[in-house]
Amino acid sequence: MxxxxxxxxxxxxxxxxxxxxxxxxxxxxxxxxxxxxxxxxxxxxxxxxxxxxxxxxxxxxxxxxxxxxxxxxxxxxxxxxxxxxxxxxxxxxxxxxxxxxxxxxxxxxxxxxxxxxxxxxxxxxxxxxNSKAYDTVNSAEIFGKSGKAFGRFQKYLSDFPAETLSEIIKNFHNTIWRYENEFIPAVQADKADRVASCSDEIKFVMHRREDCKKLVELIEKGELPLRVTHNDTKLNNVLFDSESDDAICVIDLDTVMPGLALYDFGDSIRFGANSCAEDDDNYDNVKINLDYFEAYAKGFLSEAGSALNQCEIDNLAFSAKLMTFECGMRFLTDYINGDTYFKTAYPTHNLVRAKNQFALVSDMEDKMAQMEQIIKNIT
Incomplete structure (x- = not known):
């Protein structure tokens, strides 16, 4: 040919x-x-x-x-x-x-x-x-535009029958399942003899067990609907127009499956509104950037707001904390298991990542009232 x-x-x-x-x-x-x-x-x-x-x-x-x-x-x-x-x-x-x-x-x-x-x-x-992608969040404006793209993704798919999609990764954001079936068994087995080196982080996770159940229980009560979710809502999975710099297209659809709109929103905030890289070991500097949080929320809700129910809107701020906590728990679990899942550059890399995410969780907890007020002001 x-x-x-x-x-x-x-x-x-x-x-x-x-x-x-x-x-x-x-x-x-x-x-x-x-x-x-x-x-x-x-x-x-x-x-x-x-x-x-x-x-x-x-x-x-x-x-x-x-x-x-x-x-x-x-x-x-x-x-x-x-x-x-x-x-x-x-x-x-x-x-x-x-x-x-x-x-x-x-x-x-x-x-x-x-x-x-x-x-x-x-x-x-x-x-x-005539498109481009950004690997890092360098401005509230760009982050807000990515929120608009993911919000439009949710809006257009709001009447898609999510239950007809296959679950590509089982229990991907089932936080309580990850806690009970991955984290706790890892601590109990202590295969890599590392539990003693991360006792504070283990306590941090255990003290927040109730948070793990919240969204799953709201699904079971019928208050949170299953939707089509992207499940990898990083900035570089949005294409921007090369000339106008507008967000035009959501890409990398391999993990599209049934889930909660809150998972996608929360993970975007975890990734994009952290003041530091996720493996920065200067934990005192790890904060949530509220300007970025507000910009993303405005963009997301400008498109998806009319498609979401009140329970979804009420839990947007919490979802940012939960997705950050879940990611930190996964890093900690992998560290305890001897680094069998995430790629690492040095022996304590996963522990550093976990501490970083937990520092962000702590800052979100301190600022949760502000985050919730930002959502209320937008809606």
């Missing part, structure tokens, strides 16, 4: 003929070039450029890490269902479906991904031109 053979080094171990993968997908035009693209740590990504009628078209091709995501069928079913639903909503609201959501491409066999003879799985989607 192609008059060019494009070879790329893959993990510096062998050369793969990426064109063999490209020709499985229903791309338009003639292949011009293909290169390794992006800096993601989970999936291997390529950017393929085609020429059709003199115009350049770009496609992103990814080898999905099936060690992380073994149920590729469920993952891709979720992604296709959500993006096709979003496309219709964007059109209904006068938006641009080519820029405001990812457009996944089927194979020539009409499949949602291609599986090669080695069992490796590849998927493809259209590249969003």
């Amino acid at each position: 192609y008059d060019k053979i494009i070879k790329l080094s893959f993990k510096e171990e062998y050369l793969m003929e990426i064109n063999d993968i490209l020709e499985k997908f229903n791309f338009k035009g003639e292949l011009e070039e293909c290169n390794v693209f992006g800096s993601g740590h989970i999936n291997t990504t390529y950017l393929a450029k085609y020429i059709e009628n003199g115009k350049e078209k770009k496609y992103v091709v990814q080898k999905v890490n099936t060690n992380i995501f073994p149920d590729i069928d469920s993952l891709m079913n979720n992604v296709f269902s959500v993006t096709e639903f979003l496309r219709k909503k964007i059109i209904e609201n006068g938006g641009n479906p080519h820029r405001e959501t990812l457009h996944f491409i089927r194979t020539y066999d009409k499949n949602k991904y291609f599986k090669d003879e080695n069992g490796d799985c590849y998927r493809a989607y259209r590249f969003v031109d």
Whole structure:
């Protein structure tokens, strides 16, 4: 099909003929070039450029890490269902479906991904031109715009039947489950002989056991509805227009599944409104930036506010604390287990991360009344 053979080094171990993968997908035009693209740590990504009628078209091709995501069928079913639903909503609201959501491409066999003879799985989607992403939060304005994007994501998907999606990671934000089934067993087993070195942090977690149950119990009471959630609401998962700097598209949909809108809001605040990096060991400087919190909340609620119920709105501030606490508990659990999950750069890296997150939790507890008032002022 192609008059060019494009070879790329893959993990510096062998050369793969990426064109063999490209020709499985229903791309338009003639292949011009293909290169390794992006800096993601989970999936291997390529950017393929085609020429059709003199115009350049770009496609992103990814080898999905099936060690992380073994149920590729469920993952891709979720992604296709959500993006096709979003496309219709964007059109209904006068938006641009080519820029405001990812457009996944089927194979020539009409499949949602291609599986090669080695069992490796590849998927493809259209590249969003004239866009950029930010890795760090450098201003309240940019953070607020990302809140607007994730709020719009919630608004457009508010009437999507979330129960039809597969749960890609079981009990991902079930905080009480993580406490009872991961944290407590880790402390009891003390496999890496580290419990004695983090007794204060263990007490910190145990004293907040009741917090772990709050949102789960509200789900059981029917006060918090299951919604479509993104579950990785970092700033770099929003694309911004290269010229206007407006947030246009939410990306990285691998963990889209049923959950709470509060999970996405809270994790955004945990990541973006921390005055320090999450592994900064100067814990006295770890504070929640209330200006960033307010900017994000305004952006998020300007889009999602009308779709949320009162219980969701009332728990937005708490969700920021809970998601930060849960993340810290996961770091501490991994430290106690001997660093078997998160990548670390030095022996106490996970403990430092946990202490950092717990310092942020403590500051949020001190400022919870202010955070709740900010939400009330917006709504």
